[in-house]
Amino acid sequence: MAIEAVKKAKLPEKVVPVCLDASAIEAYREAEQEAARAAADSLGGKITVPEELATAVEAATIRFTMRGLPRKQWTELLKSHPPRKDNLEDRKVGFNEDTLYEALVRKCIVDPVPTDEEWEQIDEALTQGEWTRLVTVAQTLNLIGSKLPF
Structure with a gap:
């Protein structure tokens, strides 16, 4: 029966890695490009990205697990951030863009939950x-319906 599926229901989730060290990312990408150029040059030999560059990126990365909100929580969140009367964009989207997005992202992050x-x-x-x-991930988790694989 369908009620059994409800008991096992899981809201959509996505892990979003955010690296807080742009210089580590840049050094890694440069090494990656050099390795690709070397691989394209038959005389260049094989060059790999140094492990310490990957380690530096990983050390500066927070992997946020984000989860969609139950429909009622989503509706209450929207109601608690009404559009400003003097803001045309707010009125178009139906909520206060300056306040909703931060509240939405914070509510959707389930691991790690920052103070x-x-x-x-x-x-x-x-x-x-x-x-x-x-x-974008928070919006997608809450506004895009499931697509069955069959």
Whole structure:
């Protein structure tokens, strides 16, 4: 019966890695490109990316597990961030964009769950691109329905 599926229900999740050391990423990518160039040159031999570069990227990376909210929590979150009357974009989307996204991302992160103080530190280290990725994943987890594989 369908009720058995409800008892086993799992909300959608996604792990979002965020590296907080752009220089480590750049050094890794440069080494990767050099290895690719060497592989393309038959006389260049095989060059691999040094393990310490991968270790540096990994050490500076937080892997956030994000989970979609149950429908009722999503609705309550939207209600608690109503659009500002004087803001056309808010009125178009139906919520206060300045406040909803932070609340949404924070509610969707289930592991590790940063304290308010830790979140402030993380927020200071995020680029707009990384922030946009977190927001996009949170929106996707909550607004995109399941697609059955058959």
